[in-house]
Amino acid sequence: MPKKSVNIANKLVPWLFLILIGLLWQLVVDRGLIQRFILPSPWDILATLLRIFPEIKVHLMTTIREALLGLFIAVILSLTLALLMDSFPLMKKAVYPVLIVSQTIPAIVLAPLFALWFGFGELPKIIIVVLVCFFPVVISLMDGLNSVDPDMINLFRSMGAGQWHLFRHLKLAASMTNFFSGLRIAATYSIMGAVIAEWLGGITGLGVYMIRVKHSYALDKVFAVILIIVALSMLIFKGIAWSENLLMPWRRLLNKNQSEVNSNGQTK
Amino acid sequence: MNFCPQNKIKLAVNNIKKTFEDTPVIKNVSMELHEGEFVSLIGLSGSGKSTIFNIIAGLLLPDEGSVIIDGEEFTGKTGRVSYMYQKDLLLPWKNIIDNASLPLVIKGYRKKDARQEVSGYFPTFGLAGFEHKYPFQLSGGMRQRAALMRTFFFSKDIMLLDEPFGGLDAITRSRMQDWLLEVLPALNSSVLFITHDIEEAILLSDRIYILTDRPARVKEELRVPLPKARTREITTTGEFNEIKKYIFSIL
Numbered sequence: 286m287p288k289k290s291v292n293i294a295n296k297l298v299p300w301l302f303l304i305l306i307g308l309l310w311q312l313v314v315d316r317g318l319i320q321r322f323i324l325p326s327p328w329d330i331l332a333t334l335l336r337i338f339p340e341i342k343v344h345l346m347t348t349i350r351e352a353l354l355g356l357f358i359a360v361i362l363s364l365t366l367a368l369l370m371d372s373f374p375l376m377k378k379a380v381y382p383v384l385i386v387s388q389t390i391p392a393i394v395l396a397p398l399f400a401l402w403f404g405f406g407e408l409p410k411i412i413i414v415v416l417v418c419f420f421p422v423v424i425s426l427m428d429g430l431n432s433v434d435p436d437m438i439n440l441f442r443s444m445g446a447g448q449w450h451l452f453r454h455l456k457l458a459a460s461m462t463n464f465f466s467g468l469r470i471a472a473t474y475s476i477m478g479a480v481i482a483e484w485l486g487g488i489t490g491l492g493v494y495m496i497r498v499k500h501s502y503a504l505d506k507v508f509a510v511i512l513i514i515v516a517l518s519m520l521i522f523k524g525i526a527w528s529e530n531l532l533m534p535w536r537r538l539l540n541k542n543q544s545e546v547n548s549n550g551q552t553k
Numbered sequence: 554m555n556f557c558p559q560n561k562i563k564l565a566v567n568n569i570k571k572t573f574e575d576t577p578v579i580k581n582v583s584m585e586l587h588e589g590e591f592v593s594l595i596g597l598s599g600s601g602k603s604t605i606f607n608i609i610a611g612l613l614l615p616d617e618g619s620v621i622i623d624g625e626e627f628t629g630k631t632g633r634v635s636y637m638y639q640k641d642l643l644l645p646w647k648n649i650i651d652n653a654s655l656p657l658v659i660k661g662y663r664k665k666d667a668r669q670e671v672s673g674y675f676p677t678f679g680l681a682g683f684e685h686k687y688p689f690q691l692s693g694g695m696r697q698r699a700a701l702m703r704t705f706f707f708s709k710d711i712m713l714l715d716e717p718f719g720g721l722d723a724i725t726r727s728r729m730q731d732w733l734l735e736v737l738p739a740l741n742s743s744v745l746f747i748t749h750d751i752e753e754a755i756l757l758s759d760r761i762y763i764l765t766d767r768p769a770r771v772k773e774e775l776r777v778p779l780p781k782a783r784t785r786e787i788t789t790t791g792e793f794n795e796i797k798k799y800i801f802s803i804l
């Protein structure tokens with residue numbers, strides 16, 4: 286088979302698998318093996334989703350706003366803290382171990398506390414998102430900064446480069462790959478963090494809506510919201526992969542090179 | 554005579570000493586490099602050659618001794634001479650033209666001006682057409698030339714080259730030597746060059762310092778009695794072989 290069609294086929298396989306599961310699910314519900322009010326069928330969920338979309342829109346916007354704002358603040362904070370830790374060894378000695386240990390605390394457990402302190406508006410949700418996103422980004426950024434080839438640093442020093450050039454042209458670029466792997470994790474956390482924080486109460490938001498429809502046993506609506514949350518997480522994930530390609534064109538070329546080498550190896 | 558003694562001294566290393574932990578690595582090394590001269594350092598692996606370069610580049614402080622450049626004290630000061638490492642150390646995230654213009658950017662050029670400045674040299678360095686390729690898309694020899702180009706753009710007057718062709722296969726290596734012989738007169742640089750390859754040292758150098766095993770001292774300083782303008786043909790002459798035999802007898 287030509288290479289291109291092999292690639293397309295490879296991409297189709299997981300989709301076919303998903304469709305198969307969906308069909309099976311539909312069949313199970315249609316045959317009455319599981320009752321509709323316990324597990325709505327995929328078709329029901331899609332229909333509900335279309336029907337409630339106008340009323341959900343405002344909740345959707347709240348959650349997106351909280352997640353993106355929180356993610357953005359987390360990235361800015363991580364960059365700043367990583368830069369500080371990299372420039373001041375004493376600060377790194379003091380803060381880095383604490384960061385590593387504090388990563389084991391699930392930030393979500395602090396949510397009730399923030400609700401208590403900051404009320405039911407968007408602020409406590411944004412704080413939760415910042416907290417859950419901050420750790421994976423800052424830790425992966427530090428890993429990246431620590432893994433810079435010392436010979437490269439010496440080369441820059443031999444050229445008389447100052448801290449700024451060192452950071453801008455070497456350290457930051459060298460830790461981009463790590464940074465993005467942390468960011469991808471953070472991105473999926475961001476939607477989840479916002480939704481869970483909203484469960485604790487609020488005025489609008491997908492989490493608020495979810496709890497409301499759950500209380501009225503409208504399971505098809507619960508599922509419809511879950512579907513939206515999944516789609517949203519995937520969308521942010523995609524957006525990050527896309528900006529990764531944009532910021533690191535060389536990575537894409539490198540990957541392409543390698544996969545070509547691999548597929549050539551396979552055909553032989 | 555290939556070497557004019559009246560050429561002024563660009564770089565002088567005076568009596569440097571260096572000890573790492575308890576191991577003395579360099580013991581009383583003095584050497585000098587004249588304007589436009591090509592000088593090789595040969596010595597066994599681990600004898601301390603790269604350490605000498607690190608000291609000259611200002612990356613390491615010697616325990617004793619000094620580094621004088623153009624009559625000025627430069628011990629422990631970076632940013633004066635250009636230094637090419639044993640590895641090419643090209644930044645994988647920058648294309649070749651941006652890699653080559655990096656030293657200019659560090660010196661404060663705007664990106665566009667830096668590119669403008671280096672772009673004319675791509676044919677000289679055998680890299681025409683590869684300006685916008687990334688390092689991993691180049692062959693080993695080309696990467697080495699790109700690293701050399703970056704080195705050149707940091708400082709043309711004094712270059713420290715640490716085994717620049719060490720990782721290349723024999724054929725690519727001899728091509729690089731031919732190329733270097735061809736471009737060097739036009740670059741007008743003073744070069745200190747580390748190599749393990751005695752033929753390479755003789756072919757390229759005006760003078761050769763032969764170092765002892767660790768701790769490094771200068772065992773012998775040898776002026777290569779061959780005309781300055783050389784090509785590969787010279788490696789088959791009797792004179793060339795005499796020099797080679799002599800160096801082997803010292804090592």
Ligand SMILES: Nc1ncnc2c1ncn2[C@@H]1O[C@H](COP(=O)(O)OP(=O)(O)OP(=O)(O)O)[C@@H](O)[C@H]1O
Nearest residue numbers: 573574578596597598599600601602603604605767
């Ligand atoms: N930063 C350092 N700390 C401790 N020991 C070092 C350091 N740098 C070099 N050495 C030691 O000093 C000795 C000389 O090292 P150097 O790299 O100068 O050798 P070299 O002559 O360049 O060898 P090669 O030809 O293999 O490149 C080696 O034994 C090495 O282990």
Ligand SMILES: [Mg+2]
Nearest residue numbers: 602603639715
């Ligand atoms: Mg070395």
